[in-house]
Amino acid sequence: MPLVPAEQLKRLITDILERVGASPDVAGCVADHLVEANLAGHDSHGVMRIPQYLDAISAGKLRPDGRMQIVAEASASAAVDGGRGFGQVIARDAMLLAIKKARAGGVGAVSVRNCSHTGRIGTYTRMAAQAGLVGIVMVNSGGGGQSVAPFGGTGRRLSTNPISIAAPSGGPHPILLDIASSVAPEGKVRTLFLAGKSVPPGWMIDARGNPTTNPADFYAEPAGALLPLGGAVGYKGFGLGFMIDILAGALSEAGCSRPNPADPSDGMLGIALDVQQFTPLSEFKQRVAELAQYVKSCPTAPGFEQIYVPGEIEARERERHLRDGVSVDPTVWEQIEQACSRLGIRAETST
Ligand SMILES: NC(=O)c1ccc[n+]([C@@H]2O[C@H](COP(=O)([O-])OP(=O)(O)OC[C@H]3O[C@@H](n4cnc5c(N)ncnc54)[C@H](O)[C@@H]3O)[C@@H](O)[C@H]2O)c1
Numbered sequence: 001m002p003l004v005p006a007e008q009l010k011r012l013i014t015d016i017l018e019r020v021g022a023s024p025d026v027a028g029c030v031a032d033h034l035v036e037a038n039l040a041g042h043d044s045h046g047v048m049r050i051p052q053y054l055d056a057i058s059a060g061k062l063r064p065d066g067r068m069q070i071v072a073e074a075s076a077s078a079a080v081d082g083g084r085g086f087g088q089v090i091a092r093d094a095m096l097l098a099i100k101k102a103r104a105g106g107v108g109a110v111s112v113r114n115c116s117h118t119g120r121i122g123t124y125t126r127m128a129a130q131a132g133l134v135g136i137v138m139v140n141s142g143g144g145g146q147s148v149a150p151f152g153g154t155g156r157r158l159s160t161n162p163i164s165i166a167a168p169s170g171g172p173h174p175i176l177l178d179i180a181s182s183v184a185p186e187g188k189v190r191t192l193f194l195a196g197k198s199v200p201p202g203w204m205i206d207a208r209g210n211p212t213t214n215p216a217d218f219y220a221e222p223a224g225a226l227l228p229l230g231g232a233v234g235y236k237g238f239g240l241g242f243m244i245d246i247l248a249g250a251l252s253e254a255g256c257s258r259p260n261p262a263d264p265s266d267g268m269l270g271i272a273l274d275v276q277q278f279t280p281l282s283e284f285k286q287r288v289a290e291l292a293q294y295v296k297s298c299p300t301a302p303g304f305e306q307i308y309v310p311g312e313i314e315a316r317e318r319e320r321h322l323r324d325g326v327s328v329d330p331t332v333w334e335q336i337e338q339a340c341s342r343l344g345i346r347a348e349t350s351t
Contacts, residue, residue, distance in 0.1 A: 001327040002349035009326055010035045012340070012347055013047055019343040020057050022064040026089050033088040037120045038326045041317035044187025045120040048194075048332040053086075053117070054339055061263070062086065062116045068093040076105050079252065082115025087266050088123070090115035095124040095135065095270045102133055102272035111252035112268040113142070121268075122178030122311075125166035128272045129174030132281050135166045136271040138244045142254035144264030147218075148182040149225035151238035154209030156225045158257050160185045161244035166311070168275065169292065170285030176311030181241035182226040189215045189226070194331045202231055 004012075010031045017027035030053075038046030056062035066085025070078050078097055082090035094110045101108025118124075121137045128135025141159035148158045162185070164178040183203045192199050193215035206212040207222035217224035229237025247269045249256040254267025275284045292309045300306060328336070333349070340347040 001330060002333040003325040003327050004349050005325050006035050006039055006322055008348070009038070009047065009328070012336070012345070013050065015345050016050060016054075016336075016339055016343060017064070019345065020054060020064060022086070026064060026086055029092060030086050030088045033119050033123055035326065036123065036318075038328070039318045039321045040120070040314035041321070042120055042314070043329065043332075044185055044191050046326075047328060047336065048187070048191065049117065049119070050332075050339060051335045056116060061265075066090070066115075068097075068112075070097075076101055076107050076109060078110045080110060080112050082112055082265070084114055084116060084265065087116045087118035091118045091121070091124050091137075091139075091268055091270070092127070094268065095127050095137070095272070098135075098270045098272040099128055099131055099133055102128075102274040102277075106274050106277040108272045110270045111248075112270070113252040113254040113265070115266050115268070118266045118268055120178065121162050122164040122166065122176050122314075124270060125164040125178070126174055126176055129166035129168050129176065132168050132275055134168075134273040134275060135164070136273075137164045137268065138162070138248045139266055139268045140245045140248040140254065140256065142249060142264035142267045143256055143258050143261030145186070146257055147186050147226050148228055148238075148241060149205060149209075150242075151228055151235040154205060154207070154225070156223065158182075158228075158238075158241045158245060160226065161241040161248065163240065163244055167288055168281065168285050170282075170289045171292070173311055173315040175288060175292065175309055176314070178311075178314075179229070181229055181237050181244055183229055183231075183237070184226060186218075186226065189218050191329065193219065194329060203227060 013031035014027045034047045063084040066083035068080045068090050071081050072079040094112045098108035098110040118139045121139050124137045125135030140161050145159040146156040150157045160180040160182040162180045166174045166176040169175045198213040199215050204212050206217040206224040228234045245256045249267040252267040275281050296307045298307050337347045
């Protein structure tokens with residue numbers, strides 16, 4: 001596998017995006033987001049997205065210069081339009097607005113419509129937690145990206161509708177939950193498909209509703225579907241995904257799942273709660289740290305070496321990848337090299 005130091009990969013992705021029309025701020029923000037996803041161990045939301053974004057720019061579906069515009073505003077809330085810009089930039093700016101409103105009034109909530117792929121949504125809740133606030137973010141695909149079967153169904157009806165919640169912890173990293181409401185996001189199926197591997201049992205059904213571990217069933221015609229989070233109690237993940245479709249899609253006007261949506265784009269709801277206006281921040285952090293310590297002290301079940309709190313695994317992965325470099329899937333690297341040669345950029349690895 002090509003192994004690339006994180007900073008070198010960020011520079012390369014920034015170069016690529018600048019060559020296709022992104023400003024240095026936009027290119028840097030997107031490159032940082034993608035490489036941070038690889039560093040955290042979520043390759044499905046990392047640099048493998050570059051070919052998809054370049055295609056979307058060529059097709060006029062993603063506008064590198066698209067920026068957030070406020071379309072409705074009250075003291076604690078705003079509705080914004082992303083102008084088809086990079087999701088990473090629009091969602092960042094929307095969360096900054098939610099944080100600003102929360103600092104002023106305790107709570108800030110911002111809905112987003114008309115923005116491209118938002119990527120790894122924990123990026124935006126982390127921003128709030130690092131500033132001493134609780135962050136809550138939900139995303140849908142504006143009715144597109146239908147890939148998840150409803151509980152008891154065989155066809156695709158919902159997108160993988162993720163949710164993230166982050167809280168300041170007093171420790172080296174925030175407590176950060178960041179999950180799809182399906183067993184896995186589509187990108188993880190794509191990663192395994194590209195690598196010629198099977199998906200774990202319990203992730204997917206084929207077009208007839210039978211369990212399958214073959215990722216090709218997901219991309220076949222007729223197509224299979226991902227299952228909602230929860231296995232035997234998948235109605236919980238399904239219910240969560242359904243409500244996220246409402247909060248991220250109906251409220252923002254991005255739209256919910258429906259038959260044949262025309263030109264859908266991501267919808268989001270970002271909420272910030274200023275801890276300090278509920279309880280002293282230092283005491284809050286102490287409670288969170290004590291909770292984490294207590295939960296981690298639980299004896300482990302057979303096959304488990306330790307208990308992790310939300311966000312801990314990604315923080316460890318980040319340290320490891322910063323030290324060793326990011327290993328990029330060979331197929332993804334080939335696609336990046338092809339893009340580089342089209343754009344006149346030299347792509348190098350350290351191995
Ligand atoms: N923008 C979009 O449209 C979209 C859609 C779906 C998913 N996503 C992103 O995909 C990424 C991956 O989602 P996922 O559902 O595959 O996540 P996942 O199944 O890897 O779960 C990640 C969460 O679970 C925690 N976790 C993981 N292993 C753990 C363990 N052993 N013990 C305790 N906690 C543990 C992590 O710290 C993290 O909070 C997320 O970053 C999400 O934002 C984005």
